[in-house]
Amino acid sequence: MARSKKTFAEALEQLERIVAEVESGEVSLEDSIDKYAEGVELIKQCQTILDAAEKKIQLLAKGKASQLEAAGELPETDRQ
Amino acid sequence: MSDNFSLFDPDKARGPRKGPDVGKDVTSDLLGSKDQSTPVGVSVLVSQIKAALSQAFPRRVSVVGEISNFKRHGSGHLYFRLKDAQASIDVAMFRPAASKLKFSPTDGLEVVIDGRIDVYDVRGQLQLYSERMTPKGAGALELAFRQLKDKLESEGLFDPQIKKPIPRFPRAIAVVTSPTGAAIRDIRRTLARRWPAATVYLVGVLVQGEGAAEQIAQAVTLLDASAEDYQIDTIIVARGGGSIEDLWAFNEEPVALAIYAAETPVISGVGHEVDVTIADMVADLRAPTPTGAAELAVPDGDEVSAQISQLNARLSRRAGDQLARARAAIEAIGRSVVFKDPSAGLRTQTQRIDELGYKLRASVRERLSSARSALSEPANRLAALHPATLAERAAARLDRARSSLAWVLRGRTKRSAGQLSELSSKLAEAHPRHRLKMARQKVASLGRQMEAMSYRSVLARGFSVTRLAGGDILRSIQQVRPGLKVRTELSDGRFDSLVEGGSDAKQRNSRTKADKPRSASQGGLFDD
Numbered sequence: 001m002a003r004s005k006k007t008f009a010e011a012l013e014q015l016e017r018i019v020a021e022v023e024s025g026e027v028s029l030e031d032s033i034d035k036y037a038e039g040v041e042l043i044k045q046c047q048t049i050l051d052a053a054e055k056k057i058q059l060l061a062k063g064k065a066s067q068l069e070a071a072g073e074l075p076e077t078d079r080q
Numbered sequence: 081m082s083d084n085f086s087l088f089d090p091d092k093a094r095g096p097r098k099g100p101d102v103g104k105d106v107t108s109d110l111l112g113s114k115d116q117s118t119p120v121g122v123s124v125l126v127s128q129i130k131a132a133l134s135q136a137f138p139r140r141v142s143v144v145g146e147i148s149n150f151k152r153h154g155s156g157h158l159y160f161r162l163k164d165a166q167a168s169i170d171v172a173m174f175r176p177a178a179s180k181l182k183f184s185p186t187d188g189l190e191v192v193i194d195g196r197i198d199v200y201d202v203r204g205q206l207q208l209y210s211e212r213m214t215p216k217g218a219g220a221l222e223l224a225f226r227q228l229k230d231k232l233e234s235e236g237l238f239d240p241q242i243k244k245p246i247p248r249f250p251r252a253i254a255v256v257t258s259p260t261g262a263a264i265r266d267i268r269r270t271l272a273r274r275w276p277a278a279t280v281y282l283v284g285v286l287v288q289g290e291g292a293a294e295q296i297a298q299a300v301t302l303l304d305a306s307a308e309d310y311q312i313d314t315i316i317v318a319r320g321g322g323s324i325e326d327l328w329a330f331n332e333e334p335v336a337l338a339i340y341a342a343e344t345p346v347i348s349g350v351g352h353e354v355d356v357t358i359a360d361m362v363a364d365l366r367a368p369t370p371t372g373a374a375e376l377a378v379p380d381g382d383e384v385s386a387q388i389s390q391l392n393a394r395l396s397r398r399a400g401d402q403l404a405r406a407r408a409a410i411e412a413i414g415r416s417v418v419f420k421d422p423s424a425g426l427r428t429q430t431q432r433i434d435e436l437g438y439k440l441r442a443s444v445r446e447r448l449s450s451a452r453s454a455l456s457e458p459a460n461r462l463a464a465l466h467p468a469t470l471a472e473r474a475a476a477r478l479d480r481a482r483s484s485l486a487w488v489l490r491g492r493t494k495r496s497a498g499q500l501s502e503l504s505s506k507l508a509e510a511h512p513r514h515r516l517k518m519a520r521q522k523v524a525s526l527g528r529q530m531e532a533m534s535y536r537s538v539l540a541r542g543f544s545v546t547r548l549a550g551g552d553i554l555r556s557i558q559q560v561r562p563g564l565k566v567r568t569e570l571s572d573g574r575f576d577s578l579v580e581g582g583s584d585a586k587q588r589n590s591r592t593k594a595d596k597p598r599s600a601s602q603g604g605l606f607d608d
Contacts, residue, residue, distance in 0.1 A: 007249065007251065008249040008277070009247070009248060009249045012249075012384075012387075012388070015388070015391055016391060018395070019391050019394050019395050019398070022395060022398045022402075023394060023398050029402060029406050032398075032402050033403075036395060036396075039391075039392075039395045040395070043388060043391065043392050043395075046388050047385075047388065049277050050277060050381060050384065050385055050388075051277075052276065052277045053272075053276040053277070054276055054277065054278065054279050054280065055272065055276070056280075057255075057264075057268055057280045057281070057282050058279065058280065058281045058282070059259070059281070059282050059283075059284065060254070060281050060282065060283050060303070060306075060310075061283065061284070062298070062302060066302070067302070067305075067306065068283070068302045068303065068305075068306045068310075074259060074264070074268075074282050076268075
């Protein structure tokens with residue numbers, strides 16, 4: 001994958017795993033502090049993604065070499 | 081031809097018939113030949129029949145019947161017979177008209193043919209040329225729908241097993257629909273409300289009419305090919321509500337094949353709840369409407385947000401609990417003496433060490449002095465045991481013994497025998513050699529103890545003592561040969577080793593020709 005950070009799905013999955021581990025009580029104190037920090041970081045990442053708001057719709061059209069190319073934005077019309 | 085020849089003209093039919101009377105021979109009228117005996121060529125006959133027909137049937141006719149002997153030529157032309165209970169007629173439908181058919185004609189199908197009557201010259205055969213064919217009863221579209229559905233179903237395109245799961249958190253969604261219209265408006269609004277994090281792409285297409293199916297199919301295929309580049313995780317194919325004709329493009333084969341072939345999951349949202357198109361059947365997931373498709377494509381952002389808050393709470397609570405317990409434990413320990421007065425232990429230890437050190441030094445001194453004094457006594461005794469001294473004393477004793485003996489012998493012979501033996505053994509004990517030997521041994525052992533104590537400190541400084549096999553201390557390189565076994569004593573133990581080689585001070589400074597040339601690996605430990 002081109003993205004260096006996790007996808008939302010991966011982040012959420014890992015977060016749930018960490019919480020389960022910490023709750024199980026089978027983690028040493030040092031480890032649970034590490035995991036807590038990791039969990040907090042993941043929560044931040046998830047919330048960042050959730051807060052992203054892509055308002056535009058990108059148009060794609062067939063361009064040269066029969067591939068799809070960006071073709072601007074779909075205008076929002078107030079009265080539809 | 082004369083006017084009175086319109087056989088099926090309704091107007092004329094009402095009036096008095098001016099046409100041929102029944103029974104009257106009109107052959108000559110028809111053939112335009114007054115001479116009944118002159119035959120005409122076949123083509124003449126046929127062309128005259130054609131002309132008569134086109135007069136009688138100037139307009140299109142509309143005929144209902146059943147298809148039989150249906151043949152589709154490679155040319156694209158269709159040939160069949162249209163029949164009812166009593167009669168049949170040949171029908172031809174040429175490619176231009178045939179290609180517009182939405183359904184596949186088959187034998188036994190009841191259809192309505194709109195077309196023209198004519199004679200096929202070559203065979204003089206009556207022929208109906210079909211311009212339009214519609215199935216009787218169910219419409220053409222319903223039939224076409226059923227035919228394609230059955231075909232694709234038998235080919236496995238609708239198999240639930242091959243439907244792909246829809247990704248829960250798509251990074252980007254692509255929509256195939258009209259750029260104007262209700263569908264994209266509803267989809268846009270729904271996606272923005274539920275999951276604004278996803279990027280939305282639109283490939284605008286015709287959604288009905290000529291070429292719409294091809295555009296929709298091509299859009300799906302191109303999106304699928306570029307899905308990775310744009311991180312498109314899901315495709316939505318959508319159209320607002322309409323009649324079966326309006327939605328027809330989504331029932332066409334190219335669209336079905338494109339959706340089937342796509343590796344990206346496809347959600348369909350076409351028409352209203354009740355409309356089920358073939359695209360809906362092939363898609364990985366069907367939604368009743370375009371809005372429904374958008375809802376299925378993304379999760380509810382509010383729900384997910386709540387889920388994360390909950391995880392956050394669980395994490396904090398749990399980690400917080402553990403931290404609180406650890407903190408309490410640490411505080412308890414902190415209250416103990418060890419932490420309140422940390423140097424207390426240190427002071428005790430320091431004092432103890434000082435005491436021990438003092439005791440150690442004292443005991444060493446004591447040992448030394450007692451060893452010394454232990455030595456002094458034997459040393460004195462040794463001196464006292466000097467052979468000359470001993471000899472003197474022994475001689476003196478001997479004299480005394482002799483004189484005693486003489487005296488005793490002068491007086492008491494028996495008692496003196498016993499006394500003699502008694503004195504003899506005392507003499508033996510007093511023998512200088514015996515006592516010297518004992519003293520020597522004692523001194524030697526004390527000496528070794530002294531030695532041991534005195535050179536320990538030297539060893540502790542890093543020096544070592546190497547002895548030969550017999551116990552002799554190695555002091556000179558002259559005592560050493562390669563292959564010699566030696567034992568080395570360190571301050572806290574000893575080890576054995578085998579001499580590889582060495583050199584003395586003289587050798588190191590001047591190598592003579594007699595020396596064997598040595599390779600580096602054969603060099604001794606102390607070679608330059």
